Amino acid sequence: MNVIEASGLSKRYGSTWALRECTLAIPAGHVAALVGPNGAGKTTLLNLAVGLVAPSAGGVTVLGGRVAGSPAALDGIGFVAQDTPLYKNLSVADMLHLTRNLNRRFDQAAAEARLAELDIPLKRKAGRLSGGQQAQVALTLALARRPRLLVLDEPVAMLDPVARHDFMAMVLTAAAADGVSVVLSSHVLTELERVADYLILMSRGRVQVAGEVDDLLACHRMLTGPAAEADRYTERPVVQASRAAAQAHLLVRATADDPVPAGWEVHQVGLEELVLAYLRQPGAGALPGPARSRSSQPSEVTG
Amino acid sequence: MTALTTPAPPREDASLRPVPWQRMGWVTWRQHRVTLAGVAALLGALAVLLWIVGLHVHQAYSAAAACRPTSSAICDDMFGNFSVMDGFLANGFLLQALPALIGVFVGAPLLAREMETGTFRYAWTQGIGRLRWALAKLVLLAISVTVASGLFSLVTTWYYQPYFAASNPVPQPPLAPTLFDLRGVAFPAWTLAAFAIGALAGMLIRRVVPAIAATLAVYTGLVFAAGGFLRAHYLTPVLTSSLNVPGTAWIASQWWTVTRSGQFAWAGRPPMSVLGNITCPNSGPPNGKPTMVSIEQCVVQHGYTQWTSYQPTTRFWPFQWIEGGWLLVLSVLLIAVTVWLVRRRAA
Numbered sequence: 001m002n003v004i005e006a007s008g009l010s011k012r013y014g015s016t017w018a019l020r021e022c023t024l025a026i027p028a029g030h031v032a033a034l035v036g037p038n039g040a041g042k043t044t045l046l047n048l049a050v051g052l053v054a055p056s057a058g059g060v061t062v063l064g065g066r067v068a069g070s071p072a073a074l075d076g077i078g079f080v081a082q083d084t085p086l087y088k089n090l091s092v093a094d095m096l097h098l099t100r101n102l103n104r105r106f107d108q109a110a111a112e113a114r115l116a117e118l119d120i121p122l123k124r125k126a127g128r129l130s131g132g133q134q135a136q137v138a139l140t141l142a143l144a145r146r147p148r149l150l151v152l153d154e155p156v157a158m159l160d161p162v163a164r165h166d167f168m169a170m171v172l173t174a175a176a177a178d179g180v181s182v183v184l185s186s187h188v189l190t191e192l193e194r195v196a197d198y199l200i201l202m203s204r205g206r207v208q209v210a211g212e213v214d215d216l217l218a219c220h221r222m223l224t225g226p227a228a229e230a231d232r233y234t235e236r237p238v239v240q241a242s243r244a245a246a247q248a249h250l251l252v253r254a255t256a257d258d259p260v261p262a263g264w265e266v267h268q269v270g271l272e273e274l275v276l277a278y279l280r281q282p283g284a285g286a287l288p289g290p291a292r293s294r295s296s297q298p299s300e301v302t303g
Numbered sequence: 304m305t306a307l308t309t310p311a312p313p314r315e316d317a318s319l320r321p322v323p324w325q326r327m328g329w330v331t332w333r334q335h336r337v338t339l340a341g342v343a344a345l346l347g348a349l350a351v352l353l354w355i356v357g358l359h360v361h362q363a364y365s366a367a368a369a370c371r372p373t374s375s376a377i378c379d380d381m382f383g384n385f386s387v388m389d390g391f392l393a394n395g396f397l398l399q400a401l402p403a404l405i406g407v408f409v410g411a412p413l414l415a416r417e418m419e420t421g422t423f424r425y426a427w428t429q430g431i432g433r434l435r436w437a438l439a440k441l442v443l444l445a446i447s448v449t450v451a452s453g454l455f456s457l458v459t460t461w462y463y464q465p466y467f468a469a470s471n472p473v474p475q476p477p478l479a480p481t482l483f484d485l486r487g488v489a490f491p492a493w494t495l496a497a498f499a500i501g502a503l504a505g506m507l508i509r510r511v512v513p514a515i516a517a518t519l520a521v522y523t524g525l526v527f528a529a530g531g532f533l534r535a536h537y538l539t540p541v542l543t544s545s546l547n548v549p550g551t552a553w554i555a556s557q558w559w560t561v562t563r564s565g566q567f568a569w570a571g572r573p574p575m576s577v578l579g580n581i582t583c584p585n586s587g588p589p590n591g592k593p594t595m596v597s598i599e600q601c602v603v604q605h606g607y608t609q610w611t612s613y614q615p616t617t618r619f620w621p622f623q624w625i626e627g628g629w630l631l632v633l634s635v636l637l638i639a640v641t642v643w644l645v646r647r648r649a650a
Binding site: 047050051052054069070071074075077079081082083085086087088090094097098099101102103104105138145 | 320321322326327329330333334420421422423424425426427428429430431432435436647648
């Protein structure tokens with residue numbers, strides 16, 4: 001099952017395309033990170049997936065074919081929007097009560113236990129909580145709905161490192177313990193490797209790379225060799241080339257089985273390195289191919 | 304023969320029952336109870352004020368009405384006292400602001416605040432879905448403010464009774480703009496319309512303060528349009544050539560024709576050019592001064608006919624229901640458009 005599946009999904013604001021011809025399938029059972037620079041279309045894609053925004057073209061379904069934004073779809077999605085909006089004049093207890101009334105399922109006991117663990121007083125007004133606490137409350141509310149998919153839009157952007165760590169720990173616990181699929185957007189690359197096992201890289205309103213992190217790492221290699229020979233390397237597609245003095249570093253799409261030209265050294269790449277390389281080369285194509293991937297197979301990387 | 308494959312069991316969402324409507328009752332109450340309490344306090348305080356002043360007004364009026372002999376100087380004095388005793392309430396300007404206030408403070412912020420603070424991204428992604436959320440909130444609040452103002456209208460209707468009473472020597476025309484929409488079903492209908500205008504303005508503008516300004520502007524415009532233009536045409540005016548038009552009638556227009564040819568002569572009062580050319584005998588009571596009516600009678604004697612088109616007082620309730628009706632239809636339309644916008648909103 002795909003938790004989010006988009007085909008030809010496009011969204012235009014005025015004359016600007018926030019998202020263009022996005023075809024994408026995020027399989028269930030992952031913590032998927034949506035990465036890209038500001039304005040890449042991450043928030044637009046997530047807003048389309050939760051039905052806050054209607055597409056200009058194409059379509060998007062969630063949780064195995066439910067129309068995005070329909071009550072059936074929303075029933076299974078816990079969404080924490082950017083800046084984690086809460087009603088500032090309501091107490092935390094009221095926010096729990098409110099969310100319980102607006103949903104079919106609500107695990108009050110689990111939510112209260114979680115808030116007690118976090119030392120967040122139930123009587124405190126939401127507006128008087130710190131940013132980190134507000135984010136925790138918003139996440140607690142989303143998880144108490146027992147969703148099958150948790151969608152987080154820039155959840156940690158405003159948080160300090162400790163709050164960020166606690167927040168992600170809670171997300172990962174939910175993913176591991178309750179089998180909740182997670183899709184989160186972020187432009188914070190640190191910790192990405194620890195958190196995400198599926199990566200969607202976006203730039204300029206298009207999906208540039210998508211796939212399981214392990215597969216992506218397995219099919220990329222960093223070659224280091226003499227700068228003079230860098231231009232002659234044609235065996236495998238080069239994502240990014242950088243030169244420092246006499247040495248050139250080529251990020252190429254190659255597996256461990258691919259031959260290494262004489263005079264070149266080969267290294268494995270880290271996720272952050274890989275992401276940065278693609279972010280610096282928005283033109284460097286990635287996937288997915290015209291056929292939608294319906295399985296959790298890694299999508300084919302096409303140059 | 305192979306057995307047919309049994310169809311896959313229906314997915315969980317096939318039998319998914321939506322979140323019940325009743326739950327929105329608590330949600331609406333919890334989120335808007337301060338506003339609703341404010342409306343209740345405002346209307347309640349004004350109702351008490353109207354009640355206290357109204358008791359005096361009613362007493363003074365009954366005393367004046369019971370005064371004998373009628374039209375004596377003493378009785379006229381008593382009516383005079385009655386008609387000036389409540390000053391600022393008599394013209395109704397203060398109360399005209401109430402529907403606008405409700406539109407501004409209940410209607411306009413309802414959706415504008417969600418948009419302004421971003422909380423719509425929480426509210427519209429809950430399992431209940433934004434259609435039910437919006438519909439329930441709008442309908443519950445619309446009913447609340449309409450019922451509250453309907454109750455208040457009972458008080459104003461009672462309060463203003465003496466002003467329109469038949470035995471009042473200078474009765475107000477019940478259909479005249481300033482007090483017509485404060486009584487009967489018109490007042491709650493205007494309140495509902497103000498709320499609906501506010502809600503739609505909030506959804507369109509998405510900012511609380513500009514939405515409030517827009518609500519005030521549109522509501523005021525609509526009040527003036529209704530009082531100044533629409534109301535006079537609810538029913539075809541009665542046309543009469545009699546000079547004895549009842550004082551409480553709401554006169555739409557007056558004009559003169561030449562009696563013999565039926566040709567239009569002039570509109571309104573006889574112009575000086577006509578009055579200068581005719582001499583009128585002193586047709587007033589013996590030793591009395593000629594009145595305006597007698598001047599008009601004199602003009603009639605000189606071959607002119609006065610035509611008056613007017614709305615008679617008996618049309619008060621038909622006009623109330625007509626006004627209440629179109630305002631209700633308008634409000635339902637505005638609320639429907641608002642819900643549609645919530646559902647369709649792409650941003």
